[in-house]
Amino acid sequence: MHATLLLRCVAMALACAASAMASAQTPGDAADPATPVGTAPLVVNGCPIWPYTRCPGADLRHADLVGKNLSGADLRGANLTRADLRGANLAAANLEGADLTGARLSKATASNANFRNTRFIGADLEGARLMRGDFSGAQFVGSNLELARLNNAWFVGARFVANDLQEAKFVSTNLKNAVFEGNVVRYTLFHEAATDGCQGCREEWK
Amino acid sequence: MKTLPCALALAALLTSTAHAFEAFTPQVDSSALPASARTWSEPNPLRGNPDAIAIGRTTFNQTCAHCHGVDANGSRAPAPDLRRMGSGCRRIEDMALRARCMADADAWFMQSVRHGKQKFGIVHMPPWEGHLSPELVWSLRSFVESVPR
Numbered sequence: 001m002h003a004t005l006l007l008r009c010v011a012m013a014l015a016c017a018a019s020a021m022a023s024a025q026t027p028g029d030a031a032d033p034a035t036p037v038g039t040a041p042l043v044v045n046g047c048p049i050w051p052y053t054r055c056p057g058a059d060l061r062h063a064d065l066v067g068k069n070l071s072g073a074d075l076r077g078a079n080l081t082r083a084d085l086r087g088a089n090l091a092a093a094n095l096e097g098a099d100l101t102g103a104r105l106s107k108a109t110a111s112n113a114n115f116r117n118t119r120f121i122g123a124d125l126e127g128a129r130l131m132r133g134d135f136s137g138a139q140f141v142g143s144n145l146e147l148a149r150l151n152n153a154w155f156v157g158a159r160f161v162a163n164d165l166q167e168a169k170f171v172s173t174n175l176k177n178a179v180f181e182g183n184v185v186r187y188t189l190f191h192e193a194a195t196d197g198c199q200g201c202r203e204e205w206k
Numbered sequence: 207m208k209t210l211p212c213a214l215a216l217a218a219l220l221t222s223t224a225h226a227f228e229a230f231t232p233q234v235d236s237s238a239l240p241a242s243a244r245t246w247s248e249p250n251p252l253r254g255n256p257d258a259i260a261i262g263r264t265t266f267n268q269t270c271a272h273c274h275g276v277d278a279n280g281s282r283a284p285a286p287d288l289r290r291m292g293s294g295c296r297r298i299e300d301m302a303l304r305a306r307c308m309a310d311a312d313a314w315f316m317q318s319v320r321h322g323k324q325k326f327g328i329v330h331m332p333p334w335e336g337h338l339s340p341e342l343v344w345s346l347r348s349f350v351e352s353v354p355r
Contacts, residue, residue: 041298041307050294050307052314069294072314112325132325154326174326 042068047078051089106144160200175201229322229332232268236261236342243341246320248312249305252344253351262349265342269334278353285331289355291315312347319343 041048044063047055052072061081071091075098082102090110097117106126110133117137127147136156145168154174161181165188172192180200190205238257245251252258266278273285280287292311298304320343322333334343 040300041303043303048303048306050310052292052310054310054313134326 229334229337230269231337232265232342234261234265234268234342236339236345239341239345243344244339246316246340248316249309250312250344250347252341252348253308255345255348258341258345258348259352260349261342262345262347265338266346266349269338270346273331278350287355288315288350289353291350293351293355315347315350316343319346 041050043049044065045059047053047058047060049065049068049070051069052074053070054074055078056074056076058075058078060075060083061079063080063083065083065085065088067087068085069089070093071089073090073093075093075095077097078095078099080095080098080100080103083100083104085103085105085108088105088108090105090108090113092112093110094114095118096114098115099119100123101119101121102123103120104124105128106124107128108125109129111129111131113130113133115130115133115135115138118135119139120143121139121141123140123143125143125145125148128145129149130153131149131151133150133153135150135158136154138155138158140158140160140163142162144164146164146166148165148168150173151169151171152173153170155170155176155178156174157177158175159179159181160183161179163183165183165185167187168189170188170190170193173190173194175190175193175195175198177197178195178199178201180198190201193201193205195201195206239252239255239261243251243258263277266274267276271277273283274280274288275283278287278289280289291314292308295304295307295311298307318331319338320333320335322329323331338346
């Protein structure tokens, strides 16, 4: 009981920190909903930022990608540590094996994206649209997923440890062999989720 | 007695669904296309080629229009509107970057047509490799790019 309580406290603290980081900077001034909009597209460490860009293994640490259109991008194994992807479009992008430690994805759109074996450690995913994504084998540790929409996504073998999942929508998700430990699940929706082999999934979630 | 109509309706539904997602070989004469276009590699070797655009239009209306709209007008189609794919690249002044941007969009298009769209075991679009030759796929790409939105 004490261990669970401690994990919940850690989850709340990390989630608060992630929210504070998100509110510390004002989004909007760098918003770029249609990339490339000008005559000189953004290129970060050799990786051009536009739809369908092919940058497997790219170094995008700390990159300012607020509102950028990266739909269909190939970012397999990319290092996106502390990258700022607030409001970005990652629909159908491939981020398999990418590192999103400390990344900010609040209100990002990443529906139908591939996040297999991706690391979300201390990441901010508040209000992100992550429907139909494949998060199998992904790690969520100390991340903020408040209000995130995860409907129809797959989390086979994924790990959720000490996250804020308040009001997140896990409706019709595949949680087979997933692990839930010490998360905040106030008002989280798990309707019609498949929970076979899930560790930490509760009966009342079904 | 009630089960028979239900079973027939279900069978009809399953049959029509399966048929909707089946790839087939279109009836198109592609002899006017250069042999050099028989490659899966981007960039599109037939970009702006008038013959390719005409052949691409015929091919599109036979194979793609059912989901992506007649003459690539996808504004009311169930599948994505393809006309703007890579259109942002045209605004890039740097020619090397513009070519890379177009090649990225071409690669996405080619991969989508060849391998289809399948997610979690559900086939949203069938793979067309084996039914469409590379030059026909590049013709499709050339046609789609040529259609104003």
